[in-house]
Amino acid sequence: MSEAIARPWNSILPVAGALSVIVAWQFLLPLAGVPSYIVPTPTEIAGIFAKESALLWRNFWPTLQEALLGFALGNGVAVLLAIIFVWNRYVQAAYFPVILFLNTIPILALAPIIILIFGLGQMPKIVIAAVICFFPTLVNMIRGLESVSSSEKELFRVLSASKWETLWRLRLPRSLPFLFSSLRIATATAVIGAVVGEWIGSDKGLGAMIIQATFNYQSGRLYAAITLCSMLAIAFFLVVVAVERVVMRYER
């Protein structure tokens, strides 16, 4: 393993790296003859943000709502189901394989079915975002709830702790590092789920905007929408990391 990077450089280098890519994009792509209707330069995209900010924000909010609600729904159901599975092994043995099978269906194949069931409003997008978050959190949460050591189990037995107390005071706190690592990943997948939902049937949201801009060769608008998607995912990620820092403060 190479040695760790010293103090000021560990924060300067990532910024410098990103800047170098943007500068290369700005100046090298036009030199290479890539036309701006295929890849617009960063300054052109920034121009779109200035010119069309109202349109961009109007499409940003629905995607934000769908991603947030889908995130909450998918992870919430996953956590509950993980608790039920760990609580009762028979239920887990019976239904975990079913969920495993459902998880093998590609989300793009599942999306039209979800839209058939829930119609054209925001609900199907929320459900698609939820479905895409659900499985990793379920698996991680089961592992987390089972990550108690044998001496911890024995300690709680010697103290005559009930099953509920062992869940609440031992298994749930033990599962938190596992839960947060899957919540971090779910921030990006929830946004992907919302955007995919909007692709398939919507007239608003960043996903719809991406489709329309692509068909109309409005490359600037397309890249601006993509930039907003990734900024949404990053902001979301940072919120989860901040919550994790507060909740897990005991780890120094």
Next chain:
Amino acid sequence: MGATLAIEAKALDVGYGPASGAVLQKFDLDVPSGELLTVIGPSGCGKSTFLRAVADLLQPLSGSLKVLGDSPHAARSRRDISFVFQDSTLLPWRTVLENITLPHDVGGFRQKPGAPTAQDLLALMGIPALGGRYPSQLSGGQRQRVAIARALISQPRILLMDEPFGALDEITRDRLNDELLRLWRETRTTILFVTHSIMEAAYLGNRVLVLAANPGRVHAIRDMRGIKDGRGEIAREHPALVSAMAELRSDLAACGAKG
């Protein structure tokens, strides 16, 4: 009242299920109340298995086991037994004080009137200022002190210790041995102390129980009270302790301990 028995095992077989057979076989042992009994023996001799049977973590396969004249289950349900593990088993998300009061938060037990508070126990263990810390901020020795404080908060009549100082450095271990002796003198709690260290076994124990392996059984019981003063103490360099350790070492060699 007379000398009551804290633990009474007769023809006891204990194991991890009938299929895998008994780890301890035809095991007989009487531990009077207030004794500090150390247990030593080769790997697989069933030292920890015996502690787990007393703590009601393992069911005997046959024979009888009485704890304070009752079943292990009854004794465990009354909180007469506390267990200290080799790894401190502190919950990392609880502060030191919250770890010590864990026994009040589960199993439907409240603090007995007149019982020491968590802060009292911290002071007793010599770390009064660490109550607000998290376990990740403690040294190995401090963590074991907290684990002992947690074991003491329910004022148990029997303290089971499974190699509690096995992972500590020599100096910390010596210091904690002395503090455990002091604690035992002050509370006269019955203590069963499992160890791998001949020194620790001889230095701490009123008696030393030497177990043999395959199957686990009593090899010898060595009385150490003759060489110690009325407070159960002896200097670590005392020739009588050194020769007692030599005797234990040949006991262990005779019952097949390797290494």
